[in-house]
Amino acid sequence: MAVLVTGGAGYIGSHMVWALIDAGEDVVVLDRLSTGFRWAVPGEAKFYLGDVGDAAILKQVFAENEIDAILHFAGSIVVPQSVAHPLDYYDNNTGKTRLLASAAIEAGIKHFVFSSTAAVYGDQKDDEPVLESAPLLPKNPYGQSKLMSELMLRDAAAAHDFRFVALRYFNVAGADPLGRTGLSTEGATHLIKIACEAALAKRSGVDVFGTDYATPDGTGVRDYIHVTDLVDAHLKALSYLRRGGEPLIANCGYGRGYSVLEVLEAVKRVGGQRFGVRYGPRRPGDAASVVANATLARRLLEWKPRHDDLDLIVETAIRWEKGLADRKADNLHALQHRLASAR
Numbered sequence: 556m557a558v559l560v561t562g563g564a565g566y567i568g569s570h571m572v573w574a575l576i577d578a579g580e581d582v583v584v585l586d587r588l589s590t591g592f593r594w595a596v597p598g599e600a601k602f603y604l605g606d607v608g609d610a611a612i613l614k615q616v617f618a619e620n621e622i623d624a625i626l627h628f629a630g631s632i633v634v635p636q637s638v639a640h641p642l643d644y645y646d647n648n649t650g651k652t653r654l655l656a657s658a659a660i661e662a663g664i665k666h667f668v669f670s671s672t673a674a675v676y677g678d679q680k681d682d683e684p685v686l687e688s689a690p691l692l693p694k695n696p697y698g699q700s701k702l703m704s705e706l707m708l709r710d711a712a713a714a715h716d717f718r719f720v721a722l723r724y725f726n727v728a729g730a731d732p733l734g735r736t737g738l739s740t741e742g743a744t745h746l747i748k749i750a751c752e753a754a755l756a757k758r759s760g761v762d763v764f765g766t767d768y769a770t771p772d773g774t775g776v777r778d779y780i781h782v783t784d785l786v787d788a789h790l791k792a793l794s795y796l797r798r799g800g801e802p803l804i805a806n807c808g809y810g811r812g813y814s815v816l817e818v819l820e821a822v823k824r825v826g827g828q829r830f831g832v833r834y835g836p837r838r839p840g841d842a843a844s845v846v847a848n849a850t851l852a853r854r855l856l857e858w859k860p861r862h863d864d865l866d867l868i869v870e871t872a873i874r875w876e877k878g879l880a881d882r883k884a885d886n887l888h889a890l891q892h893r894l895a896s897a898r
């Protein structure tokens with residue numbers, strides 16, 4: 556039996572592929588390489604170039620492999636982009652998840668793990684970490700597009716022999732501690748990536764989006780989770796589904812928030828470099844504070860995070876960022892060599 560990872564050439568997906576291989580699973584990757592990289596997919600995984608919205612390639616992948624579970628990472632994730640191009644987000648995130656789920660059900664694939672997001676909650680009402688049962692009031696089309704997918708999966712699971720776990724990610728950051736993969740996406744907009752680029756003098760400084768939030772220092776607060784712990788939650792979700800677990804929607808975060816300014820301090824401290832900080836207006840669609848209560852994942856999935864440390868997140872992120880240009884070139888050469896010798 557093999558596991559299909561959609562978006563396996565991307566940031567979180569490529570960490571997932573490594574974790575599955577480390578766990579001895581057979582892995583099939585489907586990725587259209589819109590933001591991911593072919594070289595980010597380990598040679599042990601079987602790779603298909605294609606879109607999850609393409610019914611023909613799904614049919615081919617399902618016919619050529621014995622897939623028992625799908626881990627669906629492919630999707631668009633940039634909040635401001637979703638505000639500017641909402642229908643693209645509903646298409647890529649919601650429409651294609653519908654197509655993938657329906658193809659899975661038709662092919663008799665019973666297990667599905669879905670990448671959802673804390674953006675389904677919108678603004679949190681109080682300072683308490685948010686529970687899955689909190690009101691679902693996304694502030695942007697990105698969050699809506701993921702929430703709509705959760706609802707579809709829930710209804711599909713009630714009607715068919717099909718079970719899913721949707722993991723609501725909080726702010727995923729950091730890189731594989733063994734240095735095999737990391738965040739390589741061009742033009743990434745996420746705070747830790749931007750701050751690491753600034754610490755390495757790849758950009759002139761960092762803009763802080765909003766200083767007048769109702770948070771201790773006025774800047775946005777987020778629950779930053781190490782990507783290694785996040786992919787581990789997926790491994791746990793996979794075991795849970797395989798042992799017959801019921802459909803589940805669970806938060807993935809540490810339950811503690813850091814402000815933008817605290818993150819910038821951590822990057823300066825760990826990176827050993829100062830950089831400029833400009834204070835600007837709020838970014839459209841942003842919530843003030845987003846912190847997880849992840850008791851459910853810990854209890855039902857038996858998830859035990861082991862990298863709950865902002866400095867470790869930043870250290871692995873900087874280390875990856877430092878070698879990124881060289882690594883991209885090296886990995887590309889290695890891939891070309893691998894493909895040439897396979898011909």
Ligand code: UDP
Nearest residue numbers: 634744745746749762763764775815838841
């Ligand atoms: N942020 C910022 N400057 C940046 C990027 C992000 O001040 O260049 C802030 C953003 O407003 C939010 C937090 O950092 O409060 C995390 O944003 P990010 O884009 O990393 O993730 P999101 O929470 O939007 O998924």
